[in-house]
Amino acid sequence: MSNRLPRHSSLRRPSRRSFLGMTAAGLSVPILGSCAGGVSSSDDGEGGGNELGQVDISPPSKYRGRDVNVVMWSAMGGVNGEALDALVEKFNESQDSIYAEVQFQGNYHESSPKLTAALRAGAVPDIMMLADTFWGRFLLNDVLEPLNGYLTDDFNRDNYVEALFDEGLVGDELYWLSYGRSTPLFYYNKDAFAEIGLPDRGPETWTELREWGAELSKLTVQGQPLKVHAFTGDDDWQFMSAAWQFGGSLSDGLDVTINTGGAVDAAAWQQRFIFEDQMGYMAESSAVDFGTGVVATTITSTGALRGIYENAEFEVGTAFLPAEVTTGVPTGGMGFSLLRDVPQERKDAAFEVLKFLGQPDNAAEWSLASGYLPIVKAAVDEPELAEQIAEDPNRSTAVEQLPMAQGSDAIRSYLPNGTDIIISGLQEIFSSGSADVQSVFDRVAGELEEGVERIRDDYDRYFG
Amino acid sequence: MTVSQTVQTSTTPLEGTSLTSHSTASPPSSIGGDAGARGAADRTVTRRRRRRHSREYLLFLVLVSPNLLLIGTFEYWPVIYNAYLSLTRWNMLSGVPVWVGLDNYQSLLTSSSFHTVMYNTLLFTGTVVIGSVVIGLALAVLFNQKVRGRGFVRTVAFAPHIVSGAAVATLWLFIFNPDYGLSRFVLNQVGLSSPRWVSDSDWALASLIIVFLWKGIGFVAIVYLAGLQSLPEDVYEAAKLDGARAWTTFRRITLPLLSPVTFFVLVITIIGTFQAYDMIAVMTGGGPGNATTTLSWYIYEQGFQASDAGRAAASAMILFVILLIVTGLQTKYAQRKVHYQ
Numbered sequence: 174m175s176n177r178l179p180r181h182s183s184l185r186r187p188s189r190r191s192f193l194g195m196t197a198a199g200l201s202v203p204i205l206g207s208c209a210g211g212v213s214s215s216d217d218g219e220g221g222g223n224e225l226g227q228v229d230i231s232p233p234s235k236y237r238g239r240d241v242n243v244v245m246w247s248a249m250g251g252v253n254g255e256a257l258d259a260l261v262e263k264f265n266e267s268q269d270s271i272y273a274e275v276q277f278q279g280n281y282h283e284s285s286p287k288l289t290a291a292l293r294a295g296a297v298p299d300i301m302m303l304a305d306t307f308w309g310r311f312l313l314n315d316v317l318e319p320l321n322g323y324l325t326d327d328f329n330r331d332n333y334v335e336a337l338f339d340e341g342l343v344g345d346e347l348y349w350l351s352y353g354r355s356t357p358l359f360y361y362n363k364d365a366f367a368e369i370g371l372p373d374r375g376p377e378t379w380t381e382l383r384e385w386g387a388e389l390s391k392l393t394v395q396g397q398p399l400k401v402h403a404f405t406g407d408d409d410w411q412f413m414s415a416a417w418q419f420g421g422s423l424s425d426g427l428d429v430t431i432n433t434g435g436a437v438d439a440a441a442w443q444q445r446f447i448f449e450d451q452m453g454y455m456a457e458s459s460a461v462d463f464g465t466g467v468v469a470t471t472i473t474s475t476g477a478l479r480g481i482y483e484n485a486e487f488e489v490g491t492a493f494l495p496a497e498v499t500t501g502v503p504t505g506g507m508g509f510s511l512l513r514d515v516p517q518e519r520k521d522a523a524f525e526v527l528k529f530l531g532q533p534d535n536a537a538e539w540s541l542a543s544g545y546l547p548i549v550k551a552a553v554d555e556p557e558l559a560e561q562i563a564e565d566p567n568r569s570t571a572v573e574q575l576p577m578a579q580g581s582d583a584i585r586s587y588l589p590n591g592t593d594i595i596i597s598g599l600q601e602i603f604s605s606g607s608a609d610v611q612s613v614f615d616r617v618a619g620e621l622e623e624g625v626e627r628i629r630d631d632y633d634r635y636f637g
Numbered sequence: 638m639t640v641s642q643t644v645q646t647s648t649t650p651l652e653g654t655s656l657t658s659h660s661t662a663s664p665p666s667s668i669g670g671d672a673g674a675r676g677a678a679d680r681t682v683t684r685r686r687r688r689r690h691s692r693e694y695l696l697f698l699v700l701v702s703p704n705l706l707l708i709g710t711f712e713y714w715p716v717i718y719n720a721y722l723s724l725t726r727w728n729m730l731s732g733v734p735v736w737v738g739l740d741n742y743q744s745l746l747t748s749s750s751f752h753t754v755m756y757n758t759l760l761f762t763g764t765v766v767i768g769s770v771v772i773g774l775a776l777a778v779l780f781n782q783k784v785r786g787r788g789f790v791r792t793v794a795f796a797p798h799i800v801s802g803a804a805v806a807t808l809w810l811f812i813f814n815p816d817y818g819l820s821r822f823v824l825n826q827v828g829l830s831s832p833r834w835v836s837d838s839d840w841a842l843a844s845l846i847i848v849f850l851w852k853g854i855g856f857v858a859i860v861y862l863a864g865l866q867s868l869p870e871d872v873y874e875a876a877k878l879d880g881a882r883a884w885t886t887f888r889r890i891t892l893p894l895l896s897p898v899t900f901f902v903l904v905i906t907i908i909g910t911f912q913a914y915d916m917i918a919v920m921t922g923g924g925p926g927n928a929t930t931t932l933s934w935y936i937y938e939q940g941f942q943a944s945d946a947g948r949a950a951a952s953a954m955i956l957f958v959i960l961l962i963v964t965g966l967q968t969k970y971a972q973r974k975v976h977y978q
Contacts, residue, residue: 597927629730
């Protein structure tokens with residue numbers, strides 16, 4: 174018996190070859206399965222008109238059983254997120270056929286890839302919050318719903334600040350409805366300015382800021398010289414305005430211009446301001462640094478005003494952006510888009526939510542809570558907002574500066590990693606005094622142009 | 638013999654009756670009378686075996702299929718599909734991937750930013766690996782001394798290992814803050830001014846290395862400590878009798894005896910650093926410029942910032958091949974050089 178055991182068990186055990194065979198068979202099942210899935214889903218995508226599912230939504234009991242559920246993916250956390258939640262809750266209470274739910278998906282950089290994944294998976298939100306530089310990539314891939322058909326006689330372009338509304342237009346068709354819109358503002362520490370006898374206003378030009386800087390940096394904070402200006406290293410929005418102010422641009426359409434003229438001048442000026450003049454630096458968070466008082470001035474969004482107020486133990490001043498060769502003020506912020514292949518019933522319901530948010534009283538509430546610009550014209554007549562704008566000069570700065578503002582250069586809006594490439598170049602310049610601006614921007618331009626090749630055809634379909 | 642017995646005992650409960658019937662009912666084929674009878678018996682046996690075989694294969698399939706399915710779906714299939722994607726151009730949004738052959742590899746290998754990425758990756762991995770081994774071993778030797786409170790110190794040293802990378806990174810961002818961070822305070826005490834750590838391209842990678850070492854070293858030290866404590870006493874006594882000095886003993890006895898541990902630490906650390914992502918995401922986002930863009934971060938950038946699935950997949954394949962080579966080399970080296978007890 175004992176000498177039969179080995180043979181015995183070798184009989185029972187599958188041989189190495191058959192084991193491998195079975196392994197291969199086992200493996201090929203999921204592979205074939207996935208192949209099949211891949212093929213069919215892409216076929217659907219090509220055909221169009223297929224109906225996208227919805228991401229998970231679980232209405233609380235009091236809203237259960239309504240005709241339509243609508244999901245909004247939001248990129249707003251903190252105070253702004255709470256304000257948006259409150260408004261959507263107000264929407265749910267205002268009627269009884271639609272339930273809307275806000276789902277926070279992280280900042281724009283995080284939520285946008287999630288939408289890509291959701292589209293592949295075939296289950297999507299009904300309303301997508303997209304930053305001004307993020308909706309373009311979805312437009313070019315034909316996934317956004319044209320919105321003109323949803324506008325009505327009493328809810329249309331006329332209700333909105335036209336320049337902001339028009340940024341969502343492609344030709345005459347609306348694809349992106351402005352909501353949390355902003356411009357950059359020049360923030361300055363009024364106490365520091367007063368201490369050395371500077372006028373109570375922002376500098377008119379960058380050159381003037383540099384003159385003032387010599388005085389400002391004589392002040393000390395926490396034992397170190399007060400820094401004059403915090404440059405932003407994780408966004409290229411502020412730099413774009415500087416490029417404009419120095420007479421240049423990042424791109425003309427999709428033709429890259431960052432390595433020419435004013436853009437190069439602006440970067441070289443800022444690099445000198447940081448390393449030769451020792452007045453500026455690249456901040457990890459310019460709004461936080463400014464709020465805590467380690468730097469006298471910075472440029473950041475109107476939307477940061479509330480947060481800065483909460484931090485600052487000094488009097489906060491705001492001003493128009495400094496000019497140089499010319500003025501330059503970009504708009505920014507976010508709006509909402511709907512997705513083309515969602516069933517009509519859900520798209521209709523989703524637009525009801527957007528309409529509700531665009532009512533003057535709700536738009537005013539949003540601006541009050543967040544600090545974003547009033548996008549709906551009638552909102553500024555709402556008593557509370559009107560009062561605040563009248564009382565707080567920092568509020569009116571943004572509103573007064575708005576007529577000068579214009580939308581981003583196309584390279585930021587349509588090339589998915591356009592801003593990332595530019596930011597990477599800016600960081601190189603802002604973090605090293607020996608980086609040669611021209612050659613850094615030549616490299617940046619090269620990478621941008623390489624990316625443009627991939628999107629040019631789609632861009633021309635919409636804008637050509 | 639021992640092995641197959643073990644196998645049999647361990648499988649018996651699973652296979653139950655089929656096993657019992659087999660061992661009692663089937664005579665070994667070598668026993669038999671005349672050729673015809675033998676042939677018939679053989680045929681019967683073969684048929685039975687075949688039936689039993691197929692039943693057992695079926696059972697085998699049933700038992701392994703959940704694991705195979707899981708591993709196949711979540712390990713092998715992604716690798717295979719990734720290899721396919723690396724030969725295509727696709728932005729993950731529009732229709733279908735377009736076949737482009739080796740274009741992605743060609744553009745990667747000729748791009749200067751990719752060279753910087755590879756340089757960063759090698760510098761980062763190399764420094765972290767060497768640092769982990771040297772400091773980890775030194776700590777382990779220290780922890781192995783019979784001093785008071787060493788249990789506490791060991792725990793403290795190990796603690797960072799179990800904290801999540803994102804939390805560690807956030808914490809260190811505060812420490813590194815040049816305006817109000819702890820590092821500024823400490824450096825000021827010794828008369829130095831704090832660099833702008835993560836926003837200075839000369840310091841950013843160093844910051845990451847420091848944090849990565851800080852987080853990983855406790856684990857390495859504990860592994861080495863376990864190794865140290867399992868070393869045989871007798872060789873040390875012999876060395877002592879022969880009058881070997883402490884350093885010689887360490888170099889000639891401890892190090893070689895610890896080589897399996899070193900091997901393990903190398904594998905773990907190399908793979909860990911090559912895949913470093915969370916801390917880079919929180920601390921530098923690959924910047925300033927691309928000063929801290931390592932291969933794993935680059936894959937993320939290409940995939941989720943640039944929406945370039947092809948290039949991301951090609952970079953991932955390069956990472957895959959590198960890790961494959963590293964593992965292969967280590968295995969080969971280990972077989973020759975590592976002393977197992």
